[in-house]
Amino acid sequence: MRNPTLKSLWAPALLSLAMFAGAAQAAAPLRPPQGYFAAVDKFKTTDKSEGCDATPAPYTGPLQFRSKYEGSDKARATLNVQSEKAFRDTTKDITTLERGTAKRVMQFMRDGRPEQLDCTLNWLVTWARADALMSKDFNHTGKSMRKWALGSMASSYIRLKFSDSHPLAQHQQEAQVIEAWFSKMADQVVSDWDNLPLEKTNNHSYWAAWSVMATSIATNRRDLFDWAVKEYKVGVNQIDADGYLPNELKRQQRALAYHNYALPPLAMIASFAQVNGVDLRQENNGALKRLGDRVLAGVKDPDQFERKNGKEQDMTDLKEDMKFAWLEPFCSLYTCSPEVLEKKHGMQPFKTFRLGGDLTKVYDPSHEKGNKGS
Numbered sequence: 001m002r003n004p005t006l007k008s009l010w011a012p013a014l015l016s017l018a019m020f021a022g023a024a025q026a027a028a029p030l031r032p033p034q035g036y037f038a039a040v041d042k043f044k045t046t047d048k049s050e051g052c053d054a055t056p057a058p059y060t061g062p063l064q065f066r067s068k069y070e071g072s073d074k075a076r077a078t079l080n081v082q083s084e085k086a087f088r089d090t091t092k093d094i095t096t097l098e099r100g101t102a103k104r105v106m107q108f109m110r111d112g113r114p115e116q117l118d119c120t121l122n123w124l125v126t127w128a129r130a131d132a133l134m135s136k137d138f139n140h141t142g143k144s145m146r147k148w149a150l151g152s153m154a155s156s157y158i159r160l161k162f163s164d165s166h167p168l169a170q171h172q173q174e175a176q177v178i179e180a181w182f183s184k185m186a187d188q189v190v191s192d193w194d195n196l197p198l199e200k201t202n203n204h205s206y207w208a209a210w211s212v213m214a215t216s217i218a219t220n221r222r223d224l225f226d227w228a229v230k231e232y233k234v235g236v237n238q239i240d241a242d243g244y245l246p247n248e249l250k251r252q253q254r255a256l257a258y259h260n261y262a263l264p265p266l267a268m269i270a271s272f273a274q275v276n277g278v279d280l281r282q283e284n285n286g287a288l289k290r291l292g293d294r295v296l297a298g299v300k301d302p303d304q305f306e307r308k309n310g311k312e313q314d315m316t317d318l319k320e321d322m323k324f325a326w327l328e329p330f331c332s333l334y335t336c337s338p339e340v341l342e343k344k345h346g347m348q349p350f351k352t353f354r355l356g357g358d359l360t361k362v363y364d365p366s367h368e369k370g371n372k373g374s
Contacts, residue, residue: 028276029220030220030221031162031217031276032217033275034275035361035363035365036158036163037162038163038362039163039164040110040163042111051115053119055123055127056094056097056123058093058126058130059091059133060131060134060135061135062137062138063146064139064142065091065145066141067140091145098148098152098153099353100123101120101157102152102156102353102356102357104116104119104123105120105156105160105357106351108167109163109361121171121174121178124174124181125177128177129177131181133145133149133150134185134188138192143189147189147192147193147207148207150186151207152355153182154186154215154217154218155210156356156357158217158218182215182219183215183221183224185215186212186224189208190212190227192208193209193231198238199247200247202262203248203261203262205235206231206235207265207354209228209231209232209265210264212227212231213228213269214356232269232270232273232283233280235266236280239287243290243292244259245258252309254313254314254317255311255313256305256313256315257316259294259295259298259305260317260323260324261317263295263330264355268326268329270329271329271332271363288330288334289334292326298313321350322350324343324344324350325352327340327343327350328359328360331344331364332363348360
């Protein structure tokens with residue numbers, strides 16, 4: 001016979017224990033995937049100094065930039081060479097900061113030269129103290145640059161923050177300045193991209209969510225993490241039963257390229273969420289897997305996309321190995337076929353500054369010294 005008194009005593013205790021466990025998980029510090037904890041390969045303390053390139057001028061002006069598709073129709077698929085050059089010229093310092101940060105961090109993690117770390121932190125602190133990239137005067141291309149830059153910098157920075165070598169231990173003041181700037185910028189990115197109508201939610205929103213996810217890890221902000229997960233769910237719930245994204249199909253001859261471009265931020269967000277106890281792999285019946293499979297099938301047979309939207313596909317972008325960097329997190333989330341793994345290994349190492357550098361070193365270090373890089 002059950003003891004009702006004992007049951008009544010245990011029920012509140014068990015409920016409290018369950019609530020405590022849930023709260024403890026929510027309160028656990030956010031972390032990146034295991035590969036980001038890698039120690040610096042070796043510290044070099046030679047007299048030879050590589051020096052530090054001049055810090056690019058902090059961009060504090062209006063984020064009003066011309067689009068490389070200026071003058072194109074609503075498909076936004078025809079390149080305007082003149083406006084693209086104007087865009088590259090006006091955003092040069094921003095891109096220099098992005099590329100330089102990723103490059104220096106990768107060099108530091110490989111060589112451990114203190115001047116590489118000092119240079120990186122000096123660049124970031126200079127921009128942070130100038131309150132760069134924070135203008136409220138922006139157009140679509142401008143707010144796009146802001147989220148791309150944040151994603152590049154934050155995802156490079158977390159390699160330093162989480163490395164088992166603790167390279168930031170002697171740089172706490174600089175770290176606080178940089179993280180405060182990242183945090184402030186992420187709040188603005190959320191404001192820029194939050195709650196868009198579904199017809200306007202496309203790859204840009206996924207890249208915004210990736211920048212916020214990377215920042216959430218760098219700054220341990222659960223609210224940013226939750227927003228990135230929310231935006232991920234909006235994104236993958238747009239993927240149809242056949243693995244297509246309706247808003248990217250509208251890009252006519254560049255539809256396949258833009259399906260591929262949507263994959264890096266989505267795969268990275270799912271990877272980062274998983275190690276923090278949020279499994280997004282089965283969202284919308286495994287939609288991310290469907291999208292990846294659809295793109296890989298489309299690369300083999302582009303006519304699939306032509307039959308879908310009536311346009312012969314421009315394959316130019318898809319000839320660059322770096323464009324498939326999403327395979328690293330993707331194949332850590334799902335079981336990739338031997339054929340896909342062979343394709344991945346043939347393209348490694350994957351190096352892309354918008355995802356923070358060398359993803360092969362993070363996700364597949366046994367193949368880090370692959371045949372070629374990009």
